[in-house]
Amino acid sequence: MPFFEQLAGNLVYGAILGSVYGLSTMGLSLIFGVLRIVNVGHGPFIMLGAFTAFWMFTLFGIAPVISISVALVLGLALGFVVFFAVIKRLINAPELSTLLATFAIGIFLEEVAKFIWGPDHRGYSWDIGSIDLSITLIPYSKILAFISSIVIAYLLYMWFQKTKLGAAVRAVVEDSEGAAACGINVGRIYALSFAIGIGLTVASGVLVTLFVPVGINPYMGHEYTLKAFVIAVLGGLASPWGAFYAGFIFGLIENGSYTLLGTIPGVEPFSLTRFVAFSLLLVILLIKPTGLLGGESK
Amino acid sequence: MLKVESLESGYGTMQVLWGTNLEVKRGTITTVLGPNGAGKSTLLNTIFGLVKPWGGKILLNGMDVTYYPPHKKVESGLTIVLEGRHLFPSMSVTENLILGAYTDRAMERLNETLELVYSLFPILKERSEQLAGTLSGGEQQMLAIARSLMTNPEIVLMDEPSQGLAPKLVMEVFDTISRLKDEGLTILLVEQNVFASLEISDYAYVLNEGRMILGGTIDEIKDSDEIKRVYLGI
Numbered sequence: 001m002p003f004f005e006q007l008a009g010n011l012v013y014g015a016i017l018g019s020v021y022g023l024s025t026m027g028l029s030l031i032f033g034v035l036r037i038v039n040v041g042h043g044p045f046i047m048l049g050a051f052t053a054f055w056m057f058t059l060f061g062i063a064p065v066i067s068i069s070v071a072l073v074l075g076l077a078l079g080f081v082v083f084f085a086v087i088k089r090l091i092n093a094p095e096l097s098t099l100l101a102t103f104a105i106g107i108f109l110e111e112v113a114k115f116i117w118g119p120d121h122r123g124y125s126w127d128i129g130s131i132d133l134s135i136t137l138i139p140y141s142k143i144l145a146f147i148s149s150i151v152i153a154y155l156l157y158m159w160f161q162k163t164k165l166g167a168a169v170r171a172v173v174e175d176s177e178g179a180a181a182c183g184i185n186v187g188r189i190y191a192l193s194f195a196i197g198i199g200l201t202v203a204s205g206v207l208v209t210l211f212v213p214v215g216i217n218p219y220m221g222h223e224y225t226l227k228a229f230v231i232a233v234l235g236g237l238a239s240p241w242g243a244f245y246a247g248f249i250f251g252l253i254e255n256g257s258y259t260l261l262g263t264i265p266g267v268e269p270f271s272l273t274r275f276v277a278f279s280l281l282l283v284i285l286l287i288k289p290t291g292l293l294g295g296e297s298k
Numbered sequence: 299m300l301k302v303e304s305l306e307s308g309y310g311t312m313q314v315l316w317g318t319n320l321e322v323k324r325g326t327i328t329t330v331l332g333p334n335g336a337g338k339s340t341l342l343n344t345i346f347g348l349v350k351p352w353g354g355k356i357l358l359n360g361m362d363v364t365y366y367p368p369h370k371k372v373e374s375g376l377t378i379v380l381e382g383r384h385l386f387p388s389m390s391v392t393e394n395l396i397l398g399a400y401t402d403r404a405m406e407r408l409n410e411t412l413e414l415v416y417s418l419f420p421i422l423k424e425r426s427e428q429l430a431g432t433l434s435g436g437e438q439q440m441l442a443i444a445r446s447l448m449t450n451p452e453i454v455l456m457d458e459p460s461q462g463l464a465p466k467l468v469m470e471v472f473d474t475i476s477r478l479k480d481e482g483l484t485i486l487l488v489e490q491n492v493f494a495s496l497e498i499s500d501y502a503y504v505l506n507e508g509r510m511i512l513g514g515t516i517d518e519i520k521d522s523d524e525i526k527r528v529y530l531g532i
Contacts, residue, residue, distance in 0.1 A: 164400070167393070167396075167397060168397070168400065170386070170389070171386050171389075171397050174386040174387060174388060174389065175384045175385065175386055175387075177348060177380055177384050178380065178383075178384030178385060178386060178445075179386075179397070180346075180347075180348060180368035180369065180372075181346075181368070181372070181377055181378050181379070181380055181384065181445075181446065181449075182372070182377075182397050182398050182399075182400045182401075182445065182448075182449060183368075183369045183372030183373060183377070183400045183401035183403075183404065183449055184369060184397070184400050185367070185369040186368070186369070187367070
């Protein structure tokens with residue numbers, strides 16, 4: 001049955017892509033969970049990660065899997081800079097201020113990127129062969145992206161659960177004033193969480209380059225901002241782990257629906273997948289407003 | 299051990315405290331009374347540093363800590379039991395307690411304090427693996443007090459610890475506060491429950507519209523006309 005083979009193939013691909021979606025949303029959820037700030041400029045940080053991967057590969061021939069750590073460090077540094085320059089002043093500001101500020105940061109990053117690298121699409125090809133699953137052909141590079149996402153998410157999870165600093169971050173997420181009463185330096189946790197959130201986002205941009213057939217450009221982030229919001233809401237908004245699992249679900253829905261839509265005569269499936277994904281989001285939110293994987297949200 | 303001199307603070311452009319004075323002696327329970335909106339919670343939150351002081355002085359053991367952020371206050375031996383408890387609801391009782399011992403000051407004595415806390419609140423030991431959010435109201439208040447003890451404090455500020463509790467539990471909370479004093483702690487209490495708090499206190503102040511209008515030993519306050527007028531309607 002070619003239909004089921006195609007569906008299975010697309011679902012495998014969806015799961016792989018979903019892991020990268022999940023990783024690219026964890027930073028957004030972490031920042032929202034700790035600081036209660038929605039980073040509307042999320043996508044441009046992914047773009048920076050993508051350019052990091054591109055330049056590391058074309059200039060130095062460094063494989064994207066290794067560039068992840070470079071992007072993570074750059075992202076952490078950038079996160080601290082943005083936090084102390086902008087976000088710190090907005091901690092208790094009204095939502096509109098933080099939305100505008102993060103939106104502005106996003107545009108700023110895009111325009112700087114355009115100024116330096118130009119508006120054109122660029123691409124690179126990291127061909128290390130493919131594995132034949134008989135139903136579909138999966139490049140090793142994408143499998144490595146899949147593994148990297150899971151490893152990073154797992155390491156973050158362990159850091160949260162097993163370290164004192166991780167526990168402090170969880171405490172601030174649950175109740176920042178309660179955390180202050182315990183002697184936790186809440187301001188420092190804000191800075192650290194923001195930096196880690198940006199670090200994760202930039203790092204995920206490296207992996208995104210392995211999934212963009214048309215290449216990367218300074219404006220590529222928008223699509224990911226949009227998807228990240230859907231995924232974050234699916235995952236319960238404030239939980240990085242919820243976001244990671246929701247990324248899988250989103251990837252499966254997006255790619256699964258592609259196959260199903262393809263069977264309808266006269267329908268161009270690609271343009272409809274996003275419609276299906278967002279419709280499903282609406283349905284899920286109608287049934288469970290706290291998100292598919294979210295418990296109570298404050 | 300805690301001295302507050304002409305403290306001023308507020309929110310945004312709204313001033314709440316207008317030069318408040320207060321002194322808390324070591325090993326005593328001091329209560330701040332006053333009508334709703336007098337600025338009692340603001341006073342505690344300003345002393346702790348959650349609300350920034352606009353002026354005046356806060357001295358802890360003679361040291362100027364006016365502009366210390368909350369975590370430095372905790373490191374200096376002052377902590378707060380916030381109004382509404384502010385626990386970590388999806389963490390276990392033990393995790394809540396361990397987080398209470400976050401500072402170096404507290405870590406040093408983690409095991410001793412944990413033992414003390416469990417002897418004061420045996421119910422928390424029974425429920426140690428339960429999530430804080432699933433405890434009853436009384437147990438949550440006990441946990442909030444216990445978590446503050448984990449910081450190894452010299453002085454604890456308590457904001458409405460009996461709020462929202464059944465009468466029997468209210469008495470239990472006040473008994474607990476008395477026992478904390480017997481353990482050598484100093485307590486600054488803000489309470490709606492005037493009679494019960496006067497019962498356990500050594501000193502009391504009356505705050506009205508951001509100013510202390512009365513202060514003294516418990517007997518002086520009990521006999522004052524002001525208290526009779528405001529609270530007893532005589």
